[in-house]
Amino acid sequence: MTIQLGKMNSLVVNEIAYEGAYLTDDSGNGEVFLKKEDMPNDLAVKQVIEVFVFEEQGNLTATTKTPIAQLGDFALLQVTSINAIGAFVDMGIGKELLVPYNEQRPKFELSRSYLVHLYLDKASQRLCGSSNLNKFVKQEATGFKKSQEVSIIVAGRTDLGFKVIVNNEYWGMVFTDQVFKPLFIGQKLKAYVAKLREDGKLDIRLSKPGVAGSNELSDVIYDKLTQENGVIHLGDKSDPIAIKKAFGCSKANFKRAIGHLFKEGKIDLAATKITLVK
Structure with a gap:
């Protein structure tokens, strides 16, 4: 097993010292430092532990905290500081991620959040971020089927x-x-x-197509009816905006869903009201 930078790894405790623990892969290769403050109280030599591995001052370092995102992921991250080389965004582990100036689209501002892709810089072998998403997302898709x-x-x-x-x-x-x-x-x-x-x-x-999507919405409407003492003041003549606000769906999908419930004998229909059949 190769130790993966920027990813969660299952590593073996090889040595415990005053300053922290030293971890290796399951073959005894590599060395990753786990700081004392990140060590579980009951940590023991030869124990397997799940850690996130990153680079710090040229050394492989680990934390038991789970990051917001890992290598290859896209995530919304907040800018915590900006200096001469770029912006730093919060990863949720106490270690910020560098987004170089030439990878910022648009230029980052302090305290704002941006959608960032985590990649490994080839020159420095450092985990970095980029909001230049077109570098990592393909324009032309293949192999997809309708309704997939x-x-x-x-x-x-x-x-x-x-x-x-x-x-x-x-x-x-x-x-x-x-x-x-x-x-x-x-x-x-x-x-x-x-x-x-x-x-x-x-x-x-966003919605499941065809009958499957209608049935799923029917279940949501039925659950809502039970929560509202069997009455919802919406029907097939109701305003589409009111329907969208209540159920996050189009009027056409709403009508299909309540029609399904009516055919099953679960509700009574009126122009602007549906009632649960008890």
């Missing part, structure tokens, strides 16, 4: 909708007419492929 479930990270807003990173690798777009709940930069969601275009661009939708 994917993971997305919200990367930015445009006139058309929201740019998203699909499966940590490709650009995609959630168009405005598919957005029925608040989205924010850095948000991670489950989503579905609406279309893979001929030019390789991915159209993404």
Whole structure:
């Protein structure tokens, strides 16, 4: 097992000293220093421990804290300081991540948060960050099928909708007419492929397509009815904005979902009200 910089590693305690512990891989190779303040009280030699490995002053160092993001990840990170070489962002482990000036898109400002990709600088072998996302996200996708479930990270807003990173690798777009709940930069969601275009661009939708999505929404509406003493003052004639605010969905999807509940005999329908059948 090779020790991976910028990742969580399962390492073996080789030696415990006054200043901390020295860790190796399971073959006894490498040396990673775990500071005394990060050591569990019951740590013992030959014990396997899960740690995050980073570089500090030219040495491999470990912490038992779990970082907000690891090598290869995209994450929304806050700027804690700025100096002559770049900005430093909080990783949640007490060790900041450098984002060099030439990797900032736009130029970072103190205390603001930015979507950052964690990469290994080839020259220094140091874990760094970049908000120049086009260097790491591919424009043209292949191998996706319509309705395929994917993971997305919200990367930015445009006139058309929201740019998203699909499966940590490709650009995609959630168009405005598919957005029925608040989205924010850095948000991670489950989503579905609406279309893979001929030019390789991915159209993404947030709701599950077809009957499956309708059934899922039906369950949400039914649960809401039970919480509201069996009555919700929304129906198939209600204002679309009110429906979107209540359930984060389009009026068309809402009508399909309550129609499903009505066919199952679970609710009674009125123009602007649905009632739970008891």
